Amino acid sequence: MTLNRRQTLGSLALMPAALHAAPEADVKPEKKVFRMALVAAETGFDPVRISDTYSRLVTSHVFEALYGYDPVARPVKIVPNTAVALPEVNADFTQFTIRLKPGIHFQDDPAFKGQRRELVAQDYVYSFKRSADPKNVSPMWPELEEQGILGLTELRAAATPGKPFDYDREIEGLRALNRYTLQIRVKAPRPRLVEILAQNDLRGAVAREVVERYGDDLMAHPVGTGPFRLVQWRRSSFIALERNPTYREVLYDGEARDDVGRELLARFKGRRLPMIDRVEITPIEEEQPRWLSFLGGEHDFIERVPGEYAPIAFPGNKLAPNLARQGIQHYRHQAADCAFTFFNMEDPQLGGFEPHRVALRRAISLALDLDTEVQQVRKGQAVRAQSLLLPHTTGYDPAFRSENGEFSPAKANALLDLYGYQDRDGDGWREHPDGQPLTLEYASQPDNYSRRFQEMWLKNLKAVGLRMKVLYGQWPEQLKQARAGKLQLWFLGSTANYPDPIGMLARLYGPQSGNQNYSRFKLPAYDRLYEKVQTLPDGPERQALLREIQRLQVAYMPMKVHVHRIVNDLAHPWVLGYRRPLFRNEFWHLIDIDPARKPKA
Template identity: 40%
Template sequence: MKSKFFTVTLFSTVVAFAPMGYTKTPAQADKVLRIAFEAPDDGFDMVKTFNFYSGNVADVIFERLVQYDYLANPVKLVPSTAESMPTIQDNGKVYIFKIKPGIYFTDDPAFKGKRRELVAEDYIYSIKRILDPKNHSSSFAFIDHKIVGANALVDQAKKSGKFNYDASIQGLKALDRYTIQFTLTQPDYNFPYILAYSTFGATAREVVEYYKDRLGMHPVGTGPYMLSKYVPRSKIELVANPDYRGFVWNFKSTGTAWDNQLVKEMSGKQMPQIGKVNISIIEEEQSRWLAFQSKQLDFDKVTANAIPKVLDQNNHLKPEMKNKGVQLYRNKEAEITYSMLNMRDPIVGGSSLDKVALRRAIALSFDVNEYIRILRKGQAVKAEMLVPAGVNGHNPNYRSSIGYNPVLANKLLDRFGYKKGDDGYRTLPDGKALTLKINTESGSASVMYSELWKKSLDAIGIRSDFRVSNFADNLKAATQCQYMMWSGAWHADYPEGENFTQLLYGPNVGRGNQSCYQSDAYDNLYRQAMQQPPEKRMPFYEKMSRQIEADTTWILQDTRIRNWLIQPEVQGFKAHPIMNSNWQYLDIASPRQNK
């Protein structure tokens, strides 16, 4: 899931409709969780965004058929709105889910005063929204050509200009009010993991048709929380859904000391306990660090600049932090970070040898190890292939063919006619000026990142121009293929390599493919990989990684190691490798317990 995206700013403040009656949730109103996002969301219609922060919120509003077990390692799925895990037929081609009766959407004006029960057709409708070409859903790649009959309806919509939501799809059927059957074009035992992704949460058709283009600001689901207040780019307030059925905290330890402590303090509790979640958008690292120090935040990732103040040389908490009762949880993200080059840009794009040489030289100029040392303060590992550790298809022995080599970079540029002028900067082979325009954002980390890139490019004689904007405008430009170079990160939406490799698949230009990259060789490898069961895809993912290195579309950078600091009042915290919202699994000690 993309970690930065643009923010909806249609209204300055939104106050959601609060449901009355039917109280079920065990959440306590005086238990308030205070957290921060390091970048803004862009609303909560996940069909139209892949914003990491939007997904955090959507995960606790919209329920999927299945979800992740909170503690299990390796990750595993458990039922959510489904009564049990699916019945699987025809060697993994047919999945049948039975939905629990008596689950209701939160009250909303769209329902005109009636209680609205969750039914199988809600999941079918939600998937049809993903299929609708007008929505340009990045999640379409997850189900493209996977559900029998679905693509025929997509093709029809492209021709007619309108998606027929009332048309039946052979592979997507409600067998009765609570039973949904998926029929796939080929066996896929990975399919339930796709259904656990936030975009596949149930949305009511009445709500979509009622709010239309404002849907992202009026999310209505069946999950443990609901949107209460929303100030775009500033604050998000969630309150416990009073109609939520609740659950018992009853997870099994994996045997670690951390898990053992969680089981000891949380087992048997009626959940959720948190009555309100206050989310502040704090983009500047120093401000977030100060907010945590002053106990305005209940947990947060240690910012890079604060690492020396918090951790010793062995990455353990320093005594002054321990004395405050603060806890440390370290985990390596299932992610990659990278710099993207726009393959449609007239300067850096294209497939001619001189263009490939230019992109390769740019990649060779950048010292990832120095970047990790300076920007990450050592809290990261170098990314070698498209699929990161912790995701199916990752090969821990794979090594990228592109390393730090400014000498070779200069030789490449000399060989392909990028000549240096009297000022030491190179021109294009036709003699015109060469300037690499790099989109970036404000903030101290972005400034340091830009300084590293300028140093790298100066060393090979390429002039750089850093264009500071916000994530909204940068993402919009990338989606429209109107930029030259930009950096991003992708966190696993589900533990399968296709979630990463689809980011460079040609048909996904305008969705997740922000490099606007189209390669017959790469696309053929991707399609071949999708024909294989997940356990046989690694060789294809390796070849795709080599193809990206050959074309130098991306410059892979790192996978971050997150150091979470947790205030002593917070109970039940653990960072999950895939699932990002853990608020429904937490508790806050009462004032009496604190004493």
């Protein structure tokens, strides 16, 4: 039978849709996109010029350090990253020889003029020297300087203002012995140097060609060897990264030491990393919008569920039934971190070592109700801190107790009375011992979460007759002010970068003033202990020195350590494989997205 044109077209319209579909080989799988919010805005993505957690979350996925952490091992285990193996170390921990894996390449970038650029040992020599270049004003330079790399401090000191830094000058302690071999030599024993070298976010390799091409705009042009590359950035508004197409073959593997690790390894072992295609990040500082964006599915994951929503999301620390029915996953974790207040030791109101100034800081510490902070402000998601040592780090003892963790308005009032802080004019507020007005200036942000801390401070200090006013500002700007010594006191958080507690101890080390030592605390006795702790292997002698450091912090109170936070993360059911890292930021390359579990639009 012959069909006319109308019959033919009609018959084709009735054909099954499958007959019109493209061949199966041409159907592209749905892109796996991971979306999350940051609790504060980033500052940029040049590893030597950043220190904030939010920027480092990005750089940890773009750049690669020599070493990293086993993705499943708990307790943690340091493993080679771009290196072939752990360093070859001499007997006194002063020489480290590291061999790189050949065949690792930087992501493609115009700086390389169309050529594939292999990672070599000289890239790490150059990257470490960038931290020493005064022009970069690296906040993490003191950490590297303290390692005592032979010739590096002298190279920095020889820099002439207004002239290019001499990156080509050879130094004894930092050498590329050949294309793939790096040697580091230090002045004094550094038994834990490998922990410094296991930070993708800060110690990842940067190519010289990239720095020379982008110059001062490098913060917006991170180019590394890691699993992701930056593809979009609207400052303080939106960040997007995509899978690095030139990333080498890296397979999911590890040493499982607990049930969670064994489950992850059984599920993902042998999978090529990264498992997702794209990451999108939006800074949302206010708690309610951040929480609602997660509940509404705009974000796949919420890190550090705001304390206000803890009783709703996980009453009694158990996931709420309505969230469990949606398949939402709850991850509760005692973080290796703390929230602390630093007191500016150079401030004329409350700084200095005179007995009455020490008494004022200790009285402020005793006046702060940490139980209220834990239970009411943080909704039970923290534990009181007793010192500056952090959970999961060497030397931390949960049974240790000190005045740092004590709440006693009676003792605070007695100290203030004893050292002459009296209310002489009857207005309800104490004055300095010389009769001058006393007003404490508390730096904070204008969001709702910060206001709850402000209210606690105002109430607690009023109870002991101390007047306080709040100075509002944005977090990145206040960080700059803190480093410049322009804030009297500021309340913020800190997270351990590695198992050694030295990162937190550095916050009171004199030479770190203006960097990690926001309080500008300069006490020779403390500095000597700090320097000795650097040289000793872990053991009873080092532990005794850590105890003495704890006592000095409590005695002089240059910082009040409030709490160690308990972190609660939530993920929608389509996010697979998440486990909060202990001492690193990176996890995007270790998770997967199951599009089949996502609700259809």
